[in-house]
Amino acid sequence: MVDRNYTLLVVDDETEALDMVRLMLRHTSFEILTASNGEEALAKAQSHDIDIVLLDIMMPDISGVTVCGHLRANPRMSKVPIVMLTALDDYATRRKAMQAGATDLITKPVAREELLAKLNGVMAEHQAGSQAVWRG
Amino acid sequence: MMYNVDNGRLSLVNIMSDPSIQFTHDQLFSLLGEFAEALLVANDAGHIQYMNPPAQRLVGLLGLKDCHVDELRHSNQLDLEPLPVDIGALCAFRVSARQMAQPDNIFHRQQCQSLLDLGDRIPIGLVAIDADGQVLDFNHTAETLLGHPRTRARGRPITNLLTDFDKERHIAAVDSTAVEPALFTYRHREADLLGQLFPFDTGTSTVYLLSLIDITPLEKHHAIRTGLLRLMIHDLNNPLSIALNFSSLLQHSPVTTDETHQAKAVIATQLHRMQQLLKDLSLLDQLMENIKQSFEVVDLDIMVAIVINDLVPYAQEHEVNLRLNPLPFGECRTMGNERLLRQAVYNLVENAIKYTRGGWVRVTLRPKDEWLQVLVADNGIGIPPDKQPYIHRPFFRAQDPNGPHTNGSGLGLSLVHMIARQHDARVWLHSIPGSGSIFALHLKSYEP
Numbered sequence: 001m002v003d004r005n006y007t008l009l010v011v012d013d014e015t016e017a018l019d020m021v022r023l024m025l026r027h028t029s030f031e032i033l034t035a036s037n038g039e040e041a042l043a044k045a046q047s048h049d050i051d052i053v054l055l056d057i058m059m060p061d062i063s064g065v066t067v068c069g070h071l072r073a074n075p076r077m078s079k080v081p082i083v084m085l086t087a088l089d090d091y092a093t094r095r096k097a098m099q100a101g102a103t104d105l106i107t108k109p110v111a112r113e114e115l116l117a118k119l120n121g122v123m124a125e126h127q128a129g130s131q132a133v134w135r136g
Numbered sequence: 137m138m139y140n141v142d143n144g145r146l147s148l149v150n151i152m153s154d155p156s157i158q159f160t161h162d163q164l165f166s167l168l169g170e171f172a173e174a175l176l177v178a179n180d181a182g183h184i185q186y187m188n189p190p191a192q193r194l195v196g197l198l199g200l201k202d203c204h205v206d207e208l209r210h211s212n213q214l215d216l217e218p219l220p221v222d223i224g225a226l227c228a229f230r231v232s233a234r235q236m237a238q239p240d241n242i243f244h245r246q247q248c249q250s251l252l253d254l255g256d257r258i259p260i261g262l263v264a265i266d267a268d269g270q271v272l273d274f275n276h277t278a279e280t281l282l283g284h285p286r287t288r289a290r291g292r293p294i295t296n297l298l299t300d301f302d303k304e305r306h307i308a309a310v311d312s313t314a315v316e317p318a319l320f321t322y323r324h325r326e327a328d329l330l331g332q333l334f335p336f337d338t339g340t341s342t343v344y345l346l347s348l349i350d351i352t353p354l355e356k357h358h359a360i361r362t363g364l365l366r367l368m369i370h371d372l373n374n375p376l377s378i379a380l381n382f383s384s385l386l387q388h389s390p391v392t393t394d395e396t397h398q399a400k401a402v403i404a405t406q407l408h409r410m411q412q413l414l415k416d417l418s419l420l421d422q423l424m425e426n427i428k429q430s431f432e433v434v435d436l437d438i439m440v441a442i443v444i445n446d447l448v449p450y451a452q453e454h455e456v457n458l459r460l461n462p463l464p465f466g467e468c469r470t471m472g473n474e475r476l477l478r479q480a481v482y483n484l485v486e487n488a489i490k491y492t493r494g495g496w497v498r499v500t501l502r503p504k505d506e507w508l509q510v511l512v513a514d515n516g517i518g519i520p521p522d523k524q525p526y527i528h529r530p531f532f533r534a535q536d537p538n539g540p541h542t543n544g545s546g547l548g549l550s551l552v553h554m555i556a557r558q559h560d561a562r563v564w565l566h567s568i569p570g571s572g573s574i575f576a577l578h579l580k581s582y583e584p
Contacts, residue, residue, distance in 0.1 A: 016378045016402050023385055023395065087373030109377030112384065 006051040006123060009033045011041040011067060012085070013059045021054065024112040030119065038062030042070055045077050052123055053077075057086040057097065065100040072101035081122045085110070161185075164223060174231040176216075177223070178205045191231045205229065261329075261348030269294050269303035272343065281348050283325055294346070298322055298329075307344065310335050321351075328355040371413055375406035382406075416547040419479060420554070433582055434477055436468040436508060437501055443482045444499060447489065456489045456514075457496040468501050469582040470508055472559045477579070480555040483548040484512040484575050492516030492572070507578045515572040524565060552577070 008030040010021045018034040025032060033048060035041035037059060044050070053071065057064035064084055071077040081103040086093050097105050103126075106118050159167065165186040168175045174191035178184045182205040187195065195208065208214045208231070219228040261278030265271055271289045279286050282297045294301050300322040310333045322329040327350055334345045382399040385391060391399065444460045451458035462468070470477070481499075488497045495515040502509050519527060527549050552575075556563045559579060567573035 014374060014378070016406065017374065019398070019402070020378050020381045023389075024381060087369055087371075087377075108373045109380045112381065 005029050005031045007031050007033060007049060008052050008054060008119065009035060009041065009044055009048070009050045010054045011035045011038070011059075011064070012056040013037060014056075017056070021115075024115060025119075028116060038064075038067040038070070041067055042074070045071055045074060050077065050080055052119060052126075053080060053082040054119070055082055055084050055102075057084050057093065065096050068097070068100040068102050079126075081126050083118060083122055159223075161226075164226075168228075175219075175228060176205075176231055177226050177228050180225050180227065182206055185226060187231075194231055194233060261346075263294065263346040263348065265294050265344050265346060267307065267342045267344070269301070269307070271297065278348055281324070281327070281329060281350060298324060300324070301331075301346075306333055309333075310344065322348075326352075328352045368413070368417060372410060375409045375413075379403045379406040379410075413547070416551060419476075419551055420547060430473045431471050432474065434470050434472050434474045436470055436477075436510065436579070437462045439474060439478050440481055440499060440501060440510060443478060443485055446482070447485050450486065451489050451497065454489050454492065455494045456492050458485075458489065459496070459498050461498065461500040463501045463503070467503065468508055470559075470579040471582050472579065476555045477559070480552045480577060481510055481512075483552050484510075484577065487548055488512050488514040488516065488573070488575070495572070503581060504578070506581050508581045510577040510579065511574060512577075513572065513574040518569040518571055518573055519565070519567040520569050521567075524567060527565065 006029055008025070010018055010032055011034075012018050012021075013036055015036065018036065022032050022034070030052075033044055033050070035044050039062065041053075041055070045053075055064045055068060055071075059067070062070075068082055068084065071080070071082060082101065083104045083106055084097045084100075084102045085106055085108060086097070087108045094105055104118065104122055106115065110118075165177070165188075168177065168186065168188045171188060172190060174188065174194045176184055176187040176191045184203060184205060194214070205216060209216055213233065215232045217230040217232070219230055221228050256276045258275075259277055261275065261281045263271065263274040263278050263282075271292050271294050273290060274282070274286050282289075284297050289297055293303075295303065300320075306320060320331045320333070322331055330349045330351045332347045334347070336343045336345060379402070382402050386396065386399050441460060441462065444458060448458060485497065485499060492514045493516070497512065497514045500509075500511040500513070502511070553563055555561075556577060561580065562576075562578040564576040564578065565573065566576075
């Protein structure tokens with residue numbers, strides 16, 4: 001199914017979390033780009049070809065929801081799948097993520113297999129021609 | 137002798153006893169019409185010949201037929217006082233409404249009114265409504281809570297004043313509840329109100345008393361706690377997730393020696409972080425209660441010296457020069473909870489070290505009027521002006537743009553502010569990004 005590598009932009013304010021994702025996804029089809037805040041994420045989205053975004057909802061400076069909104073407003077990113085990471089799996093959080101334009105949501109703590117399955121599933125749907133619409 | 141009729145101020149008896157004044161019946165009735173008192177004239181058989189306008193209003197208001205004096209007397213609602221005037225075969229009466237006797241065992245409307253009058257002196261809102269949900273009256277506190285003058289509210293539906301009031305559901309709940317009064321919450325103009333509904337049987341109708349208490353502070357407190365709980369869940373989940381995944385990596389994936397070292401270090405850091413968060417949350421929980429009962433005299437110079445001593449290794453780890461400028465012993469006392477004050481100073485100094493790399497942190501004690509200042513100054517990264525108003529918020533963290541994310545529970549400074557508030561103390565901040573910060577904790581000086 002996977003015939004090339006995908007560039008995954010991981011956005012999280014915690015360095016260890018970024019390191020963790022990098023280690024979890026090594027030897028997979030995902031090449032990792034990281035950003036530790038919203039501003040950096042928007043800059044990297046502008047300067048790189050991003051295939052998929054993994055975005056933490058709760059960040060101190062600009063929240064993940066706001067970053068998602070800004071990414072969606074960028075024509076380069078309007079159709080790119082965005083998976084949001086959250087510690088709170090409740091209706092209010094899901095609704096906030098949906099309204100911001102997220103494609104899917106995944107709850108922490110997340111095991112490697114679960115993360116990989118989610119990212120691969122989102123990419124497969126995206127490649128099949130679906131718009132980056134809410135699946136959660 | 138002439139008598140002037142001036143809106144009833146001239147006594148009817150005086151007029152009628154003056155033999156020089158003679159009236160026809162029509163003139164008499166016309167004269168009686170000028171009086172403010174309720175007057176009527178009947179013949180010697182009791183049939184009413186004439187009622188002046190005040191008497192007509194009184195009799196009409198009570199829904200009585202105006203044909204016979206006995207009928208008016210037997211209504212038990214009017215008193216008829218015969219007037220000693222000589223008007224031939226006619227009799228004149230002064231008419232007044234009778235004071236109603238109060239039944240012994242039920243609340244009457246007047247008792248309800250008395251209750252509302254009494255209620256004007258208590259800080260609970262009281263609203264009397266009828267079974268149709270129409271407002272009968274309410275007390276001064278209810279007037280304030282509802283934001284509506286009572287004179288304009290009488291006779292209006294309660295839902296006009298309190299939109300959340302569900303007449304059918306609430307009154308039905310009261311009627312069906314045998315023992316406990318029904319409790320409801322209302323959201324009214326940015327305030328949260330707790331209401332209890334009580335039924336009263338007046339004998340002729342059912343009246344309901346709605347008591348209202350403003351619970352907005354409680355709701356805010358609840359909202360703060362809920363918000364903190366959500367943030368806590370997030371902040372515990374982060375280190376937990378990281379530790380679990382690195383642990384899984386060690387167990388299930390081929391890793392290099394460096395990656396093993398990294399994983400072990402990360403796991404240890406994240407576990408420590410969770411432990412610190414739980415300690416701080418425990419302190420936060422304690423601070424939600426009133427701690428003033430535990431206050432004692434605290435020697436600030438000794439306390440701060442202990443804090444500095446504890447943080448020397450941490451400062452050395454961060455290559456920070458840590459210094460204390462104390463006051464002479466005995467000149468630095470305050471009233472407070474020693475453990476909490478020590479935690480507050482610890483958090484300020486630790487925070488200063490954390491955001492200062494290879495620089496210095498100075499702690500100074502000095503008096504200022506009736507206050508004692510604990511100043512914590514550093515030459516670290518500083519705090520951007522737009523972030524400064526939020527530093528006391530739980531889980532807020534300043535970011536070092538040139539370095540990795542700084543760890544911590546995120547509760548340190550919010551705890552400092554809470555501890556200060558419990559001690560009637562103040563926390564001041566002066567900070568310039570790139571140059572450093574000064575935190576000043578102002579505590580009240582203790583004078584024996």
